[in-house]
Amino acid sequence: MLKALKLTEEDENLAGIKASVLHELGDTYRDLGEWDRAIALYNESLEITERIGDVQGKAVTLYKLAGIYANKGDVDEAIALYNQSLEINERIGNFQTEAAMLSNLGILYANKGEVDEAIALFKQSLEINERIGNVQGKAVTLHQLA
CATH class of the missing domain: 1.20.58 (Methane Monooxygenase Hydroxylase; Chain G, domain 1)
Incomplete structure (x- = not known):
């Protein structure tokens, strides 16, 4: 994954792939219990999905972030993130x-x-x-x- 990430650094046309790779890395760190690292990777992925207009990718990333915040005990942040993801999913009919x-x-x-x-x-x-x-x-x- 790190090699794929490095390849995407050089080409803005690969921004969607970069967002996906960052998201997958976030999943890996989340599964390892390294929540702060996962949050950083998800936020980086989120910035890219917003920039390129990947609405579904944004919704999924918000959902994953919400889960981490819920597990960390930051319920209010988790609720805010779930609500953002909910709004997107309502809008796109998911x-x-x-x-x-x-x-x-x-x-x-x-x-x-x-x-x-x-x-x-x-x-x-x-x-x-x-x-x-x-x-x-x-x-x-x-x-x-x-």
Whole structure:
């Protein structure tokens, strides 16, 4: 991956590939528990996806960042990032991911003790999963509601 990253440094036409490589490196560091390094790589990838207009790449990167912040205990930052990703997924019609974002937000609000907000988010997720026929997503959301 590092060799691929070096190759993309020299050609702006490869910015999308560079963003993907940085994102994959971020995944690797996240999986190793090196969250600060992962955050730096995701942020670098995010800057590129914003610059080149890769909306879906931006949404995925925001989602990954939110997960790290949630694991670090920075719930407010995680919520803000999930909401940004949610807004993009709503806009581009990525319903399955939208439902997952709502569910993730529901978990964070439940953990904060904001049960009414969590229930509302889980119900939104459930409605989307039912509408698109995502049986697995529906089952997970029903479990979370229970």
